[in-house]
Amino acid sequence: EDQVTQSPEALRLQEGESSSLNCSYTVSGLRGLFWYRQDPGKGPEFLFTLYSAGEEKEKERLKATLTKKESFLHITAPKPEDSATYLCAVRRRSSASKIIFGSGTRLSIRP
Amino acid sequence: EAQVTQNPRYLITVTGKKLTVTCSQNMNHEYMSWYRQDPGLGLRQIYYSMNVEVTDKGDVPEGYKVSRKEKRNFPLILESPSPNQTSLYFCASSRENTGELFFGEGSRLTVL
Numbered sequence: 001e002d003q004v005t006q007s008p009e010a011l012r013l014q015e016g017e018s019s020s021l022n023c024s025y026t027v028s029g030l031r032g033l034f035w036y037r038q039d040p041g042k043g044p045e046f047l048f049t050l051y052s053a054g055e056e057k058e059k060e061r062l063k064a065t066l067t068k069k070e071s072f073l074h075i076t077a078p079k080p081e082d083s084a085t086y087l088c089a090v091r092r093r094s095s096a097s098k099i100i101f102g103s104g105t106r107l108s109i110r111p
Numbered sequence: 112e113a114q115v116t117q118n119p120r121y122l123i124t125v126t127g128k129k130l131t132v133t134c135s136q137n138m139n140h141e142y143m144s145w146y147r148q149d150p151g152l153g154l155r156q157i158y159y160s161m162n163v164e165v166t167d168k169g170d171v172p173e174g175y176k177v178s179r180k181e182k183r184n185f186p187l188i189l190e191s192p193s194p195n196q197t198s199l200y201f202c203a204s205s206r207e208n209t210g211e212l213f214f215g216e217g218s219r220l221t222v223l
Contacts, residue, residue, distance in 0.1 A: 004153075032210045043115070043201050043214030044154070087154070091210045097142075097161060098169060099210055101154035 002027045004102035006088050012108045016077050021105045023088030024070040033071050035064050036087040038104065044087055078109045113138050117202050117215035124192060125223050132187045132218050134202030142205045143185040144169070144212070145177065147198040154201065160185055161208065192222040 007022045025033065032051055036044035048057040050066040057064045061082060063074045073086055085104040092098075115136045124130055136143065144159035146169075156169030160179040174196055176188040185204075189196060199219050203212040 034210050034212075036212075041217075043203070043216050044212070046211045046213070049209075049211060089154075089210070097159055097167065097208055098156060099144075099212070100156075100170075101146075103151060103153040 002090070002092060002100050004088055004090055004100050006086075006102035006105050008105060009103070010106040010108070012110065013075075013078055015079060015109055015111050018074070018076045018078070020075070021073040021086055021107070022070060023073070023102055025088075025090050026069075027090050027092045027100070029093035030090060031093045032091045033066055034089040034091075034099070035071070035073055036089065038085045038087055047086075075107070078107075080109045080111050083107055083109045113213065115202055115204055115213050115215035117200075117218045119218060120216060121219050123221045123223065126193055127191050130189050130192060130220075132189075132200060132202075132220070134185045134187065134215060135183050136185075136202075136204040136213070137183065138204060138206070138213065139182065140204035140206050140213070141182070142208045143179065144203050145175070145185070145187050146201045146203065147171065148201060148217075149198050157187070157200075189220075192220075194222050196220065197222050 003026045005024045035047040038044040048064040053068045085106045087104045089101040118133045141162045145157040146154040155171045158177040160166045202215040
């Protein structure tokens with residue numbers, strides 16, 4: 001069964017303290033892994049798409065990487081405005097119309 | 112401004128009273144989808160549509176209906192709501208089926 005597991009569930013960091021969020025997945029035939037950011041009371045906002053192992057994408061203080069079994073979202077020198085829930089999602093080749101989301105990591109950055 | 116608009120944003124209703132949550136996008140996107148978000152369960156897909164008159168079930172379709180008569184609109188219909196449909200609902204769209212979804216602001220539904 002296709003599954004997306006994110007860890008940790010919640011992470012509290014001090015401003016400037018770098019860390020990584022994990023997304024492990026089991027899916028037959030990956031056709032894209034996606035990262036989203038969700039602020040309280042808002043809909044998720046698209047960040048990155050990764051297609052193949054070894055691929056990396058960067059945006060400001062965020063960098064997403066992909067292996068054959070997991071993806072990491074690295075946050076370098078975070079600021080309080082990076083506080084949000086980060087969601088990982090996957091799409092598989094055999095059913096490309098279905099996108100499966102993980103439960104998310106709730107990130108809190110203290111000033 | 113590119114956006115996905117959902118209405119209503121908040122709704123409290125009673126068991127069995129039919130309701131419709133509307134969703135409209137102004138980006139000429141082919142793909143649209145409905146999700147529900149529950150604590151600890153993440154976002155789960157209810158229905159999706161690849162284009163006008165083309166819809167299919169997601170992972171949790173029971174108790175819901177959809178239609179896609181126009182490209183921009185994708186309403187979610189609860190014919191006979193029950194308390195287990197109390198949730199936060201999101202509509203999303205994307206160009207073709209890229210997986211890069213634009214989400215609406217969400218509709219919080221409570222069924223008593």
